[in-house]
Amino acid sequence: MDNQHILQESRRLLYLVAALPRCDVCVIGSGPAGGVLSKELAERGAQVALVEAGRLMTPQDCHFHTWPYELPYRGTRLRGAPEAAYPPEVSEAIRYEQCDKIFVDRIRAVGGRSIHWNANCFRFSERDFRQWTVEGVEEDWPLTYQELVPEYSHVEKMIGVTGSREGLDVLPDGEYLPPLKLRCSEEIMRLG
């Protein structure tokens, strides 16, 4: 490629880049962290590009309420098993060096792990932010629980968390909608 050619190609690329839509922030990953961050920034007027490596999931991808008899071969053979929503290399890509092997469930999907979480919305407690000081493990956070209280409240009200106020130090109460009715098994647990 001669110099003239390189110059032409560079100009062409510059025009292409100039024509691309501009954004103020690029958020990688549409899980609870990236999703909420993108929403908050966009609502405050920022142009946000949210990049997600996974695909859009449908209710057909989820088999939580499928009975074994509804699956071919009762789901006991590979042919009968539902197709995995994401490839095994996603969770197997973690490298462990001089540490215990811990299980990390990763997903590649729009919505991240909110696609298959249990919908428990707990706050960290004061002591969770000071694990090094209190227990001598991990590290203290650079933030305190009190500093994060307004953010917890904001998200709880935004997504509509329900629950009862129990007054427990280890599980601080949040800004809850009235609690849902307990299921039979939960009622038995409550009665002790």
Ligand SMILES: Cc1cc2nc3c(=O)[nH]c(=O)nc-3n(C[C@H](O)[C@H](O)[C@H](O)COP(=O)(O)OP(=O)(O)OC[C@H]3O[C@@H](n4cnc5c(N)ncnc54)[C@H](O)[C@@H]3O)c2cc1C
């Ligand atoms: C079975 C299960 C049950 C759970 N239940 C609860 C619960 O009840 N309560 C609770 O508080 N927590 C629960 N959790 C934990 C909770 O789901 C996670 O803490 C939370 O989803 C983390 O959010 P995140 O946005 O940081 O990451 P993720 O939810 O993991 O989102 C990360 C996103 O980034 C994308 N991504 C990664 N790399 C790239 C890349 N290079 N380019 C583009 N995109 C990329 C991924 O595809 C994914 O969508 C549960 C987790 C699991 C697995």
